[in-house]
Amino acid sequence: MKKEEIIKQIRTKKSFLCVGLDTDISKIPKFLLSYDDPIFEFNKRIIDATKDLCVAYKPNIAFYESMGAKGWTSLEKTIKYIPKNIFTIADAKRGDIGNTAKKYAETFFSTYNFDSITVAPYMGDDSVTPFLEYSNKWTIILGLTSNKGSNSFQNLVLENGSKLYKEVLSVSSSWGNTDNTMFVVGATKAQDLKEIRKIIPNHFLLIPGIGVQGGDLEEVIKNGLNSDIGVLINSSRGIIYAGDDEKFAEKARLKAEIIQQQMAKYL
Amino acid sequence: MKKEEIIKQIRTKKSFLCVGLDTDISKIPKFLLSYDDPIFEFNKRIIDATKDLCVAYKPNIAFYESMGAKGWTSLEKTIKYIPKNIFTIADAKRGDIGNTAKKYAETFFSTYNFDSITVAPYMGDDSVTPFLEYSNKWTIILGLTSNKGSNSFQNLVLENGSKLYKEVLSVSSSWGNTDNTMFVVGATKAQDLKEIRKIIPNHFLLIPGIGVQGGDLEEVIKNGLNSDIGVLINSSRGIIYAGDDEKFAEKARLKAEIIQQQMAKYL
Numbered sequence: 372m373k374k375e376e377i378i379k380q381i382r383t384k385k386s387f388l389c390v391g392l393d394t395d396i397s398k399i400p401k402f403l404l405s406y407d408d409p410i411f412e413f414n415k416r417i418i419d420a421t422k423d424l425c426v427a428y429k430p431n432i433a434f435y436e437s438m439g440a441k442g443w444t445s446l447e448k449t450i451k452y453i454p455k456n457i458f459t460i461a462d463a464k465r466g467d468i469g470n471t472a473k474k475y476a477e478t479f480f481s482t483y484n485f486d487s488i489t490v491a492p493y494m495g496d497d498s499v500t501p502f503l504e505y506s507n508k509w510t511i512i513l514g515l516t517s518n519k520g521s522n523s524f525q526n527l528v529l530e531n532g533s534k535l536y537k538e539v540l541s542v543s544s545s546w547g548n549t550d551n552t553m554f555v556v557g558a559t560k561a562q563d564l565k566e567i568r569k570i571i572p573n574h575f576l577l578i579p580g581i582g583v584q585g586g587d588l589e590e591v592i593k594n595g596l597n598s599d600i601g602v603l604i605n606s607s608r609g610i611i612y613a614g615d616d617e618k619f620a621e622k623a624r625l626k627a628e629i630i631q632q633q634m635a636k637y638l
Numbered sequence: 639m640k641k642e643e644i645i646k647q648i649r650t651k652k653s654f655l656c657v658g659l660d661t662d663i664s665k666i667p668k669f670l671l672s673y674d675d676p677i678f679e680f681n682k683r684i685i686d687a688t689k690d691l692c693v694a695y696k697p698n699i700a701f702y703e704s705m706g707a708k709g710w711t712s713l714e715k716t717i718k719y720i721p722k723n724i725f726t727i728a729d730a731k732r733g734d735i736g737n738t739a740k741k742y743a744e745t746f747f748s749t750y751n752f753d754s755i756t757v758a759p760y761m762g763d764d765s766v767t768p769f770l771e772y773s774n775k776w777t778i779i780l781g782l783t784s785n786k787g788s789n790s791f792q793n794l795v796l797e798n799g800s801k802l803y804k805e806v807l808s809v810s811s812s813w814g815n816t817d818n819t820m821f822v823v824g825a826t827k828a829q830d831l832k833e834i835r836k837i838i839p840n841h842f843l844l845i846p847g848i849g850v851q852g853g854d855l856e857e858v859i860k861n862g863l864n865s866d867i868g869v870l871i872n873s874s875r876g877i878i879y880a881g882d883d884e885k886f887a888e889k890a891r892l893k894a895e896i897i898q899q900q901m902a903k904y905l
Contacts, residue, residue: 393738433734433741439714439749443707466758467700467731468785471660474700482706491733493760494780495787513761518735520762523809528797535794535802542790 372458372486373507374550374599377575380426380456381600385635388627389427389460389577391607392417392449393434400615410438410445413619415452417611420620424631427603428453429460429577450483458603459486460577464513466491466498473501480505487511489555489577492543503547510552514540514567517557517580540570549573553603556595561587564594572597579605581630588630592637600638606630639725639753640774641817641866644842647693647723648867652902655894656694656727656844658874659684659716660701667882677705677712680886682719684878687887691898694870695720696727696844717750725870726753727844731780733758733765740768747772754778756822756844759810770814776842777819781807781834784824784847807837816840820870823862828854831861839864846872848897855897859904867905873897 381387392414396404399413406412418428430449435442453459465475465488472490479488480502487509490499502510515525515536525536533541540554553575556567567576576595581588581604588604595602606626614622648654659681663671666680673679685695697716702709720726732742732755739757746755747769754776757766769777782792782803792803800808807821820842823834834843843862848855848871855871862869873893881889 395741431734431738431741433732433738433745437741437745437749439745440707440710443710447706464734464758464761465700465731466733467698468783468787471698471700474662474698474704478700478704478706482704491731491758491760493758493791494731494783494785495790495792497785497787499787516735516761518761518764520735520764520766523762524760524802524806525762527802527805530795530797530799532797535791538794539791 374575376456377426377458378599380458382638384423384426384631385638386424386426386631387600387603387634388425388630389429389603389605390417390421390425390610390627391462391579391605392428392430392611393607394430394611395434396438398612400617400619402617408445408448410435410442411448414445414449416620417623418453420624421610421627422454422457424624424627425457427458427460429462429605429607431607432461432463447483450485460511461485461488464489464491466494468494469497469501472498476502476505480508487553489513492539496546499543499546503551508551510547511577512543512552512554514554514556515563516555521557537566537570540567544571544574549575553577555579561590561594564591568594568597573599574601575599576602577605578602581606581609588633592634596637604630604634641842643723644693644725645866647725649905651690651693651898652905653691653693653898654867654870654901655692655897656696656870656872657684657688657692657877657894658729658846658872659695659697659878660874661697661878662701663705665879667884667886669884675712675715677702677709678715681712681716683887684890685720687891688877688894689721689724691891691894692724694725694727696729696872696874698874699728699730714750717752727778728752728755731756731758733761735761736764736768739765743769743772747775754820756780759806763813766810766813770818775818777814778844779810779819779821781821781823782830783822788824804833804837807834811838811841816842820844822846828857828861831858835861835864840866841868842866843869844872845869848873848876855900859901863904871897
């Protein structure tokens with residue numbers, strides 16, 4: 372998907388919401404377990420209920436992988452079910468040497484036809500460039516994560532006085548361009564967003580952590596938006612697990628609507 | 639698998655060779671393509687031909703993933719086929735926030751019953767500790783990688799004068815212990831091995847890069863071994879693609895034997 376199409380979707384729907392499909396067999400409503408493919412059935416209903424309110428879906432690959440081969444089948448059906456004008460993100464955080472990265476790119480861009488994949492940059496340029504070779508596909512590089520453990524290394528100070536994650540943003544933004552690269556930036560660090568925008572003013576940012584992870588939507592909007600809008604804000608558990616009965620999809624829609632309406636104020 | 643058992647296998651077989659199962663449908667002998675599951679058929683024959691010469695098998699998950707659901711079925715059959723006294727490594731390089739890391743641990747330790755998995759430490763402690771909660775399983779943390787791109791970030795100098803990868807080794811070695819944690823250390827940096835051994839003298843190291851990636855076996859042995867032996871040396875393409883006809887498995891065995899015999903000199 373081209374950047375212009377993403378921006379058009381955002382302006383049309385007045386939303387830059389991404390719904391995270393962290394679909395966990397132990398958390399979905401029990402009545403779905405009698406279906407042939409409960410994971411897909413859950414996703415299908417969430418998609419039907421939210422597709423006019425969001426511009427992206429982000430399946431978290433770990434949840435599908437943990438189900439073995441049948442999890443990958445549920446994932447495949449899910450991706451095929453998502454309307455073509457909605458951006459798809461494989462939240463896979465892959466990162467490996469060149470010939471292996473090439474295989475991961477093949478998996479998510481060819482075998483499953485995702486629009487984008489999240490990747491870890493720490494193995495360096497040759498671990499990311501194979502993803503950048505696909506046209507109309509996006510590589511979403513981990514810039515700064517929203518978990519507590521992000522302090523272990525990402526905030527280390529280098530001899531030049533810069534923090535490690537800033538060096539990572541600066542260096543890895545040169546591997547591709549603003550038409551094929553986005554960055555994951557943890558929303559709980561909204562105070563850092565201003566500084567991040569100094570390093571990468573024009574890239575799209577994927578911001579997780581609204582809701583369960585505690586980010587502040589208005590803060591993020593104030594510091595993260597650029598002239599292209601330039602942000603996708605993800606919410607997973609806060610939306611998809613809003614209900615645990617037969618009305619779970621309607622309840623998910625209500626949660627998505629609250630976020631979308633806040634976003635609409637800025638568009 | 640307990641450490642004592644790994645060491646016993648090494649001493650019995652006079653080998654610390656790990657065979658990397660980077661099984662690529664486009665590189666295996668053509669005659670295998672007529673089989674129902676060519677990937678498994680290839681692995682089965684490689685395992686039969688090398689199992690007395692190596693102490694570990696390391697499937698590179700990217701190669702299975704790229705085949706979709708059927709690739710995961712080939713992987714499952716492969717893992718079940720590997721003799722129980724041989725250490726298995728899921729080369730997956732996963733790394734994500736806590737609740738996702740937990741799912742990845744479940745995938746590789748429960749669903750597929752691997753003995754170990756490679757993980758990326760850069761998202762911090764909470765991205766690794768869920769793997770450490772499994773008893774008799776191993777977490778193999780990326781310490782220093784052997785690819786050219788490792789220079790992008792891993793060798794950055796911190797304000798305390800230490801290189802980033804050394805800080806990573808030092809900090810992440812405190813998350814677990816020498817009975818549940820190993821480190822990936824790129825063999826092409828054999829000159830760095832001495833210094834690495836100062837930081838983590840007692841951990842097992844998984845050393846890739848012998849062969850195609852250009853590492854020097856004797857150099858690695860000289861600088862990497864400890865009183866437990868403490869190293870697993872991986873070779874993938876150099877062994878499994880030694881031949882491309884009906885005798886590919888015998889040819890792979892010959893390549894594995896050359897390495898094993900060099901190792902035997904030190905055991």
